[in-house]
Amino acid sequence: MKEREHVYGPIPSRRLGRSLGVSPIPGKTCNYACNYCMLGATNRMSGDRKEWFPLDDLLAEVDSFLEEGVGYDTITVCGEGEPTLYSRLDELIDGLHARQDKPVAVITNSGNMDRPEVRQALMKADIVLPSLEAADEPTWRAIHRPSPHISFPAIIEGLKAFAKDYQGQLWLEVMLLKDFNDSPDQLSAIKTLVDAIRPDRVYINTPVRPPADPTVKAPDHKTVQRAADLLGGTALDYLTDQDFDSAEEDPLQAVLTICKRHPMNRFELVHFLEERGVKDTEAFIRTLKAEDGLDTVTYCGIESYRNTRS
Template sequence: MEKCIFGPIYSRRLGVSLGINLVPYKTCSLNCLYCECGETTSLTIERKEHLPSQWIMEELIKYASSSRFRNFPPLYFTFAGLGEPTLSSGLGKIVNLIKKTFPEQKIALITNGTLFGFYPELLKEVKEIDLIIPSLDAATEETFKIVNQPHPAVSLAAHWEGLVRLKKHFTGEIWLEVFILSGMNDSEAELTLLRDKINFLSPQRVQINWLDRPAAYQGIQSPPFARLKKIAQFLGGEVILPFSIPPAREQETPVVS
């Protein structure tokens, strides 16, 4: 069985974070060229118990009484991992369990965001989450297909509709992630359309992501840092900075993956 909780680790964006994985490797509705987990082996939009949520909840309850939690409590419980977390039909009940068991911690969801347009019930399941980080890497269907290689049922139009629905109903923070690849989604025309979409969506933050680890596909790259900064400025966002552990905490950090 896949590992379902990992860390706490230092996340570039969230600080000390406990990762929660809800799906087997590598189950996703997209097959992004830049995916740092590798190529998608199960391309699906079917929501189900891809991993048994009862087992994940038992692991979280064990973790609550562990010295690992007492000695190094995370700031965030973060749904991320080996694929797309919203594919798990157990997401809502796991969120509720975390809220009750760990009232001091925040909950984050890193998602590609494609399923909000397909499953209205998802909006209820994520209601108690503090921060959602969805992705939008393309402003045209053509670029979406190239960069994100979606499941056949997922168009950019459906993805966009889901993001708009999320923004309308979700009351927590939304940080939109835009992954930039050289020669694929960084043309002036694409970025101008993307900026229009971002302005319309108006998330609390826009974060520009880039390749800092090996990707699923070889031969792709992100623009140099100076250009990423210009793109971030153009889109009204910030570049995610490289990973660094604050020196004072380096010794005490149990990094488990």
């Protein structure tokens, strides 16, 4: 097996099972610079929708993966930037459906939901997971630090319009952040929007992995559960699945590849290494930490690893 540029995993997901990732956007290219982003700071702030990589190249990598017969539950368009910035997203989704029969999901920050062509492209996905972290513009700006061209009211209206017509599964995600959007007033306002959008599911998330802004913290368990009860959602717990995979045979290169798109905490790393037959995991971790571009961050008392190399 060979490592690929745009197709990765499968990666464990608490919502989507074993998720095969497809990344159509260059690393950290986004219309937001979210304070909680697990990939670190946004390198290229962009609102441009274009064919960042040739569609044929993306689908060729999918074909290559499918030939290997590795099991997965969903194909998820997400990766290293905001996927709705890919101008041929509708054709990408069509191509994924044509090649296999598993659900195609798209994870989006909602920042392009005001664009009719984006909503039309997302209509083709089986599952769409948009974010909704705020019910007012100041809170939205504080959390997402968006590109100047984006209008918060237009995004909300776009979400409502999409939800009204969409025939697939709409799973709304709320990232709950201490002292940003976890107060009773904030949660009540978010509930009003959730009731208007009427998603099929609501997931309450918290920053489990090291965020771009190290001062960002998760609310306490009672607050998270209160939010889940109020919003009629499911609180994703602090435990993560450990079933990571990589086409790279060398354990070090495999870990570096995974951590470029999905940071691993120490427990996940050790489990992955043991599954690969690595006996001295402590020696491996020391070697890993010496790699250029590998950031080691302690968050919530747990050491995590993030590959920031371009």
